[in-house]
Amino acid sequence: MLDIDYDATKPKDENSYTYYxxxxxxxKRNDDWVPFSRIRRTTxxxxxxxxxxxxxxxxxxxxxxxxxxNAKLLAHQExxxxxx
Numbered sequence: 001m002l003d004i005d006y007d008a009t010k011p012k013d014e015n016s017y018t019y020y021x022x023x024x025x026x027x028k029r030n031d032d033w034v035p036f037s038r039i040r041r042t043t044x045x046x047x048x049x050x051x052x053x054x055x056x057x058x059x060x061x062x063x064x065x066x067x068x069x070n071a072k073l074l075a076h077q078e079x080x081x082x083x084x
Contacts, residue, residue, distance in 0.1 A: 017035075017036060018033045018034060018035055019033065019034055019035075019036065019039060020032075020033055021033075021034055021039075
């Protein structure tokens with residue numbers, strides 16, 4: 001993921017932008033806004049097969065019920081369900 005922010009008081013060049021960087025397979029608390037000077041360019045080509053494999057990988061932090069066994073999950077659903 002890449003999001004771009006810039007300081008409108010500076011002339012628009014590469015140093016006036018900060019880039020939001022998300023590190024794959026890490027919790028979003030490790031994400032950071034970084035200046036252009038901290039970004040390393042690479043000519044590395046990522047194969048499409050590798051991209052497909054990484055999209056099917058689920059990190060434990062992506063699962064809101066990670067660490068819950070079936071009994072705990074059912075109890076949680078019972079407690080938090082809508083009562084109409």
